[in-house]
Amino acid sequence: MSKLKRIVLASRPSAAPTAENFRLEEAEMPTPRDGQILVQVAYMSLDPYMRGRMDDVKSYASPVPIGGTMEAGGIGRVIASKHPGFAVGDYAVGRFGWADHGVANGDACMKWDPDLAPLSAGLGVLGMPGFTAWAGVTAYGKLKAGETLVVGAATGPVGSMVGQLAKQAGLRVVGVAGGADKCRMAVETFGFDTCIDHRGKDARAMGTALRAECPDGIDVYFENVGGPTLGGVLPVMNLHGRVIICGMIAWYNGAVDESAAFPVGKLWRMILVNRLTVQGLLQTDHVSRFPEFLAEVGPKVKSGQIAHVEDVAEGLENAPAAFMSLLKGGNVGKQVVKLSDV
Amino acid sequence: MSKLKRIVLASRPSAAPTAENFRLEEAEMPTPRDGQILVQVAYMSLDPYMRGRMDDVKSYASPVPIGGTMEAGGIGRVIASKHPGFAVGDYAVGRFGWADHGVANGDACMKWDPDLAPLSAGLGVLGMPGFTAWAGVTAYGKLKAGETLVVGAATGPVGSMVGQLAKQAGLRVVGVAGGADKCRMAVETFGFDTCIDHRGKDARAMGTALRAECPDGIDVYFENVGGPTLGGVLPVMNLHGRVIICGMIAWYNGAVDESAAFPVGKLWRMILVNRLTVQGLLQTDHVSRFPEFLAEVGPKVKSGQIAHVEDVAEGLENAPAAFMSLLKGGNVGKQVVKLSDV
Numbered sequence: 001m002s003k004l005k006r007i008v009l010a011s012r013p014s015a016a017p018t019a020e021n022f023r024l025e026e027a028e029m030p031t032p033r034d035g036q037i038l039v040q041v042a043y044m045s046l047d048p049y050m051r052g053r054m055d056d057v058k059s060y061a062s063p064v065p066i067g068g069t070m071e072a073g074g075i076g077r078v079i080a081s082k083h084p085g086f087a088v089g090d091y092a093v094g095r096f097g098w099a100d101h102g103v104a105n106g107d108a109c110m111k112w113d114p115d116l117a118p119l120s121a122g123l124g125v126l127g128m129p130g131f132t133a134w135a136g137v138t139a140y141g142k143l144k145a146g147e148t149l150v151v152g153a154a155t156g157p158v159g160s161m162v163g164q165l166a167k168q169a170g171l172r173v174v175g176v177a178g179g180a181d182k183c184r185m186a187v188e189t190f191g192f193d194t195c196i197d198h199r200g201k202d203a204r205a206m207g208t209a210l211r212a213e214c215p216d217g218i219d220v221y222f223e224n225v226g227g228p229t230l231g232g233v234l235p236v237m238n239l240h241g242r243v244i245i246c247g248m249i250a251w252y253n254g255a256v257d258e259s260a261a262f263p264v265g266k267l268w269r270m271i272l273v274n275r276l277t278v279q280g281l282l283q284t285d286h287v288s289r290f291p292e293f294l295a296e297v298g299p300k301v302k303s304g305q306i307a308h309v310e311d312v313a314e315g316l317e318n319a320p321a322a323f324m325s326l327l328k329g330g331n332v333g334k335q336v337v338k339l340s341d342v
Numbered sequence: 343m344s345k346l347k348r349i350v351l352a353s354r355p356s357a358a359p360t361a362e363n364f365r366l367e368e369a370e371m372p373t374p375r376d377g378q379i380l381v382q383v384a385y386m387s388l389d390p391y392m393r394g395r396m397d398d399v400k401s402y403a404s405p406v407p408i409g410g411t412m413e414a415g416g417i418g419r420v421i422a423s424k425h426p427g428f429a430v431g432d433y434a435v436g437r438f439g440w441a442d443h444g445v446a447n448g449d450a451c452m453k454w455d456p457d458l459a460p461l462s463a464g465l466g467v468l469g470m471p472g473f474t475a476w477a478g479v480t481a482y483g484k485l486k487a488g489e490t491l492v493v494g495a496a497t498g499p500v501g502s503m504v505g506q507l508a509k510q511a512g513l514r515v516v517g518v519a520g521g522a523d524k525c526r527m528a529v530e531t532f533g534f535d536t537c538i539d540h541r542g543k544d545a546r547a548m549g550t551a552l553r554a555e556c557p558d559g560i561d562v563y564f565e566n567v568g569g570p571t572l573g574g575v576l577p578v579m580n581l582h583g584r585v586i587i588c589g590m591i592a593w594y595n596g597a598v599d600e601s602a603a604f605p606v607g608k609l610w611r612m613i614l615v616n617r618l619t620v621q622g623l624l625q626t627d628h629v630s631r632f633p634e635f636l637a638e639v640g641p642k643v644k645s646g647q648i649a650h651v652e653d654v655a656e657g658l659e660n661a662p663a664a665f666m667s668l669l670k671g672g673n674v675g676k677q678v679v680k681l682s683d684v
Binding site for chain 2: 060223264265268275277278280281282
């Protein structure tokens, strides 16, 4: 029997994950059962939400058990199929974990058209993060030309898509990112009007910077980060503003910046006085619209109207380091791990 | 010249208002200018939002200046008119302040049909509070039969309308109120399924009580109160729940119960994980729908399908005491002050 390689959760982190929380293992290569496919993974995705799965806390989904394979989306080539929708040689997007091969129910996978874009795009600009951005903006953003949108993690796969969609809808788009290089990329590569470097800024300093860059206030805040950015944004929100909560990476390791930790009573008053709409976003609620997303955004990616940037780590053994770096903002663009040529 | 009586803001309260913050005065009776009407007020309204106007803080509207007449809605009889829509003898609802007479622009007043209901109803069940409840529930509640709604200040004019509308839409309706008498009234008079007494309960105890009374969780929370009730409600909210923020009387005097003062990071996570919608509500955003409200709810009030309870103080000089009592939940039902027979 052949073997696969995988990374399991060795122990739960108490704050930021460390190398000791992960373990590389070999395991028997699984055989697909009826309805399943076996895939050789070309790229696996690394995303901030995975941090939550490492804790023993109920969130969207159950936590990864100790000794269980870390969860991830991936894209690769079908090497065995017991699902009528997939033939050997097809490309499939699915949840194969942190592993170089994986089985999954074919019904839960998507066939990938390799003419649409390179494989890795199926995990980023045309995958879950790009779709998350598009679904949030189209379902809840109520974008109006001339308004101002702010988004954090501006060069990440969600933030960069949010910014580009908003810019194409005629909004002023202000990014927030960590460091001068990312801020330059937000403007030069993704077409943001401007981008604020959050490094070294507490909520008060973020507020000052946001007021300067958003002279007409903020109409839409797409929340990827939490922390001092949120504390800076909220007092600048306009009447009838929309806040779409997609993530809060600043808080995933449990470190809450006290300058943003104002009590709910103050937040509630801000929502009431400005009649804000605050909406939690998870892309699975919108998955029936995925074909609409691909039809609309796919051609724009192909034509270059929508830009995307990827950060490619090489080899499964380097996935933990790449993930730990991602949580600190060390990546530039969508973080993937290349596992094989398929 | 004849005189009117009015109550002005003598000084700003530091926490709960006291009698020293108010002063009863006489002033010259005003003469309406073009477009204005002069009204002899029969009833003036007392509402929690007035507490905010006493602070020197920008909210929906500017604060009342020191020495300025306290603001209020009122209903009364037109005794002089320079507005083509009002004749002497008509009844008008408008903002005449804490005063036994007042002028207002006729365009900003509503003519009241005395056949619809007794005059005082124009300040409560068929006035601003009733409309607030109806507008919030119909615009943002997305009520579905079989769901569970929770509302605080359950016997107040907003809470009692919210509960009755939700009950008629087939929801399980759980009130929160202060004291056994109000809880009994919520059930017996307003038809709530049950009502929880918040007295002596911190957020944890409220949560325990809410879990017991909402075995299927909470789908809609209509927020009138903040404080420990909010802290108890949030962890019980269901997937895709709606939170409508109308007021937060527990916090109006600046006293924030620390058990509800969890940081925004925790709140944000709750909104995200359950994909809640949190919406600020102010009735002025919906005012074009007021005729629809009157057409729908007016007949139900007349037929008794919608119950209402009023707490009537007598005489302008007793308005401050009634207002101070209202902020502590001392009123039972909609608080008005009777100023004259008209």
